[in-house]
Amino acid sequence: MNGFNRLGELMLAKGLVTAEQLEEAAALRYYSKLRFADVLVRHGFASAMDVASCLGELYDLPVVDPLRLNPTPAALALISYEEARSSLFLPVDLTDEWIAAALADPIDLELPDALALRVKRKKKLAISAPNAILQAIDRWYRPSGLDSADLSHVA
Secondary structure (H helix, E strand, O other), X not given: OOHHHHHHHHHHHOOOOOHHHHHHHHHHHHHHOOOHHHHHHXXXXXXXXXXXXXXXXXXXXXEOOHHHOOOOHHHHOOOOHHHHHHHOEEEEEEOOOEEEEEEOOOOOOHHHHHHHHHHOOEEEEEEOOHHHHHHHHHHHHOOXXXXXXXXXXXX
16 A cells, blocks of 8 residues: 555544545646645645644654754754755754654655765654744754755764
């Protein structure tokens, strides 16, 4: 069973969407080439946080509000502002053992995997709604001027 069927079934079981909405979302997904979760939100079938909560449950990831997080400068310096926005990925903390981050898509792990490999740390990931991640990225990257990756102090 593919991811969007699992997401749809969970949301239906929780009463967050109707069977008709799922059918319409599946058709819209096919024609729009958008992610199923994005179709659900853009067409008003579900809230972004409901989708994030269900994705968190499906992928065994905690759900966070990235606007309540306080990312460290070391974590933010791992990727540029532009890369964070385009990937919907907010690095939050970097310790001797792991890198913690919030992301919107639990299936797209290319950036988290590459970062973990590059800094030789394990990943601790959490999920959130895409719009909340974008707001947090704008809040944490812009005021501090951290917009270029500098890993010289990390390895």
